[in-house]
Every structure is written in C-alpha cells, then in structure tokens.
Amino acid sequence: MKASLRSLFSINPETSFNSYIETCLCLLKDITSQNLVIQGRALHGHLIKTGIHKERYLTTRLLIMYLGSRKSLEANEIVKDLNGFDLVVHNCMINANIQWGNLEEAQRLFDGMPERNEVSWTALISGFMKHGRVEESMWYFERNPFQNVISWTAAICGFVQNGFSFEALKLFLKLLESGVKPNEVTFSSICKACAEINDFRLGLSVFGLIFKAGFEKHVSVCNSLITLSLKMGEVDLARSVFDRMEKRDVVSWTVILDVFIEMGDLGEARRIFDEMPERNEVSWSVMIARYNQSGYPEEAFRLFRQMTRYSFKPNTSCFSIVLSALASLKALRSGMHVHAHVLKIGIEKDVFISNALIDLYSKCGETKDGRLVFDSIVEKDVAHVVSWNSMIGGYGLNGQMEEAKELFDNMPKRNDVSWSAIISGYLEHKQFDLVFAVFNEMLLSGEIPNKSTFSSVLCASASVASLEKGKDLHGKIIKLGFPYDVFLGTALTDTYAKSGDIESSRRVFDRMPDKNEISWTVMVRGLAESGYAKESINLFEEMEKTSITPNELTILSVLFACSHSGLVDKGLKYFNSMEPIYNIKPNGRHYTCVVDMLSRSGRLSEAEDFINSMPFEPDSNAWASLLSGCKTYKNEQIAERAVKNLWKLAEEHPAGYVLLSNIYASAGRWIDAMNVRKLMTEKGLRKSGGCSWVEVRNQVHFFFQKTDHNPK
C-alpha cells in the first residue's frame, strides 16, 4: 500500500504518534527510491511545522533522502541537527559515497570512524562488490568482526553479480560450516548462482536444502526457484512452484511470464500480463522485450506507447529494448524521437542505449549517424565489444565492407560475434572467397565459431556448391557438439542438396529432431531440383501431416517438382489450393511455374490462357516458358504471340533482350538472335559476365568472364 502526503494530513500526530511516524518513514522511503526530492522537501517542511522533525529515525531518513539526490546543503543541515557525525551519520555518508561511486571517500570515512558496527562493515563489503572490486570487498569481509548473515550474504551475492558464481557457492558452503544460518536473501542469491552455473544436480540439491531449512514459502525464494527451474529446463516444475505459492508479488507475476514464453505460448503470457494484479516498469519491459524477441517489434512498440500512457517511467533497459524494436521496424522517425528523449533524460551514454542507437541508425541505412554515436562512445572509452560489432554489422548491412573491415582490423578485442558479423557481411555481398578466407583466419586465431558463423559459411558453401567444404564444416560442427540444431541442420541439408549430394542431405534432414518450415522447404526443394520429383512430393505430403505450415517457397518447390515429373493436374490442384488452404497469395514465380508445367506437357493454349488470366503483368520468364513449350510441340501460332510479348517486355526492361536472344539462339533462329544482339549493342547494353570457380587446397578461386565493367 502506498502512502501519500495527503493521507498524512488525516492522521493526528498526537493521538497516534507511532502510526504517524510509521507513515512518515514509509513515505520517505518511497520518495527516496523514486527520487522525488520536491515531495520530500514538502514533507520535511510539514514535519518541522508539527515539531517532530528531530525524531531520530525521521532525521536519518531525511538525510538518506537528501544524500540520495545529492542535496548537500540540506544534508548538512540535518547533520547539524544530529549533533555531528555519529555512527549512523557515518554509515549514511559511507553508503551515499558508495552510491556515487566515491569508494575512496567511503573508505576514508570508514577509516576515520571512532567505532564501527555491522552496517559500516557490510556497507564496504557490498559497496566494493557493486563496483566490481571483488578483492577489496573480500579484504573487508575477512576482517569483519561482525560476521552475520547479512555480511555473508552481501559477499555471496556480490560474487554472483560479478559473474563468480562458483566462488559464491564455495562461500555459501563456508557459511554453512560457520554455523551462521542463511536467510531468504542468501537462498535467492544461491539459486541465481546455480542458474548461472547451469548445473542441474546442484540446482536440485539447493531445492532440497531450501525445503529442509523451511524457506520454501518465502516469496523471494519461490521467485528465485521459478527462475532456477526455468534455467534448468524444468518448465513444469517452475509452474508448480508458482501455483503453490500462497503469496505472490510483482516479481512472481513477472517471472511467470517467461514460463509461458518458454512453453512457446506468447498469447498466454500476454493474457497473464493483462490480468496481473500488479505491474511495474520491469513487468512492462519483460513483455515488450518478449514481443520484440519473438519477432513482433510492432506490438512491442505499441505496448511501449501504452506503458507511457499509463504513466509508467521506462528505464534504461526498456529504452534499449524499444530502440531495438524500432531498429527492426526500420522506423527512423520514431527512433529519432526516442533518441531525443533518451538525451533529455541523460541516459544516452549507457552502453546498451548507445549500441541500440548504432543498430537503429545502421538498420535505417544511416551509417553516418550510427558512426557518430559509435565515435562518441569510443572517445569516452566505454565502447563495449558489442558497440564495435554493431557498427561492423551496420556497415555490412549497407554494403560498406571496406569500412567494416577497417573497424574489424582495429578492434581492441574481438569475440565470436565480431567474426560472425564480418563473415555475414561478406556473405551478404556474395564475396564467398572472403567468407572462407576470414573463416580460416578465425579458426587460426583460436576463436571458436558459433552456430551463426557456421550457418553463414555453410550458406557460402551451398552458393558455390562445394561438397568438400560442406563435409569439412559438417565435421567441425559435430566436433563442437551442435549437430542437431534446427538452423545448422537446415543449412547442412541445403549445402549437401546444392552440392549434389542428395543422400547426405536427406540423412541430415532425417536426423534433425526439430524441424521448422524452412527445414522442410529446403529438403522438398533439394529433392525437386535434384530430379527426385516424386520423393519431393511425397515429402511435402508428409509435411502436411505435421503441424508445420508450408510457406510460399515450399509450394513453389512442390510446383517445380510437379512440373518436372509431369504431374500437371496435381500441380494445378496445389496451385488452386494455395489461397484457400495454405493462405498464401501466389506470386509471379508460382504463376511462371504453372505456365512452365502446362507448356512442358504440351497444354499450350491452356498455358497461354493462364498467362492472360494473371492478376498482374506476366514477366518474361512466363512467356519464355511458353515459347519453349511451343518449340517442343511445334506450335508456331502461339509462339509468335509469345515472341511479340517478349519483345514488348524487352523494350520496357532491357534485361529481357538477353533472354530473347538466348531464346532465338536455342530455337536455332540465329538471324533473329543476331539482330537482338545488334540492337543491344546499339543501345549500349551488355550481357552480364559469367563466373566460375575452382577449389584448390581448401581455397576457392573465382574466374570472371572478361568484361569492361567490374563484375561483382
């Protein structure tokens, strides 16, 4: 329950002094935590009027409030009221200095104290931990004469927060040996340590310990147990802990959201979010983040606006999530709006915010602005490896590979993502030789590739149809122990299929325990394009029995398979059921595939009618397929009409001339072909250069047809 200044006036200090003080203390605590110093001043004034401002607890709280918002004048006044620097004031000053990051000043105050209590010692132990200075913290911990639960817990959770979970657990064992009883806070921290270490058995023994010590009903312990269960992959256990809780708080409701997210039920998570008895800015942030991570950045942004309408104050994390959502949406204007707001409240220097901004500008094609943000943090020396990676990725997205490479070469520290970013940049721009070169360099540097690196390099191998590379990568993936991942499995299936080893492709596919629609599509397409049309159609029918729905590429592959196996009616059936059954609107490629199917089987007038009935302008491939059919089945009349349309299209899209000349050439109409070529030369058009490659000693060498312009 929140007290308010107004409610304070309804209490008569004389008749209920204790509850009056209690309300004031509550209020001051609230005011301090929300940094509402104006309200605090008003309350202070009111207390002076009633004459009880010198009440010891109130004075201390007022001091903490003024120190917390760095109002030194007011703080000094309070100190005067307290008759100088007694033990409590010393402790307050130490804590304030720790909060401001003045650890040396805190230490100086501590050293000058005539007497110290457990609060003074714990302040330094937790203070050094908070600022990552673990060794100094432990120095005080070991010398602390008041070894109570709180100082033990401060050290334990300090270790966890600094990523030393193993040390935290070791200290916890020492605590048990010392005879001091752990409390609910200790157990919460220990749960977190177990979750970080990812040790299932250890997690279970902590469960046992908590029950044995009788802490299984504490809200914070249960909250931690839910998170621990989730991290151990025990979704049902997480849920049963939540269900059995007698009392739940806003943290319990927030963590349960992730239980449903883990179960893949975003809708249920949202329902719970909507009906939660209490929400705070963290609950909002979680829901917004999950929408963003599940591929719904638009809903994430909508929820964010709703949050601000309800007067919740988004914090730094929340802003970074929203900036990331806006980056995905390429919403430059809204992004700049948020940027302006972030500047206004002064959190633009936060690494997470800066990185999200770099990403936002890069994704919107504004690498210059991204670079401005990047340079501003590099200057201040707070650039994290993620900042570098974001900027490299941004350059990669926008085709500025020289800039990307320069940054990559000058990075103070690289991680696997840095390598992945530069590799995927080269992949994006089809510089496959560089993909392999950088990947080799990565291996030589000792950096271990991750799933993302492998999927990029596999994609490059598939593009150059290199079976050797595919096999080599497959071996490395098995060695590293992630062979059955959906992404990697799919990439491997594709690589083998494109390199002509359809048996291996099928083997990988069959061994994948989890498949998504892309995995199925890749296999259906691989079979179809390798000449196994019937197998491809069979696999598609098998896919239909699962809960996975085909996408437009899956259907395209099936149509291709039908076309190449003469199963025209089956193909037409699939085409006609695209919209009603699969809810996919056919695109130009689907239509062309049907035209090809009809033309191949000699149903030429049907094919022509089909082209004419298309809801949009047919492209030259459609006419070319028809023409090709006309050649096979010797239908001059339809052929003439097809050629006429091809000429028309070629005039509109000069690339069509190339196709036209090829069609004439393949039909043996050499004079016509030559005429088209002549026309192309007159118009200054050139056929784009062909490209070939060969693999020698693990190096792919590319050969380009000699042309005047530089081929890519």
Place this chain on the structure above:
DNA sequence: TTAGGGTTAG
C-alpha cells in the same frame, strides 16, 4: 544483504 528486462551476428 535478494529474486524479475537490455544491446550485436543468424
């Protein structure tokens, strides 16, 4: 003294 969000590569 605690438990619940965040940025990058795919």
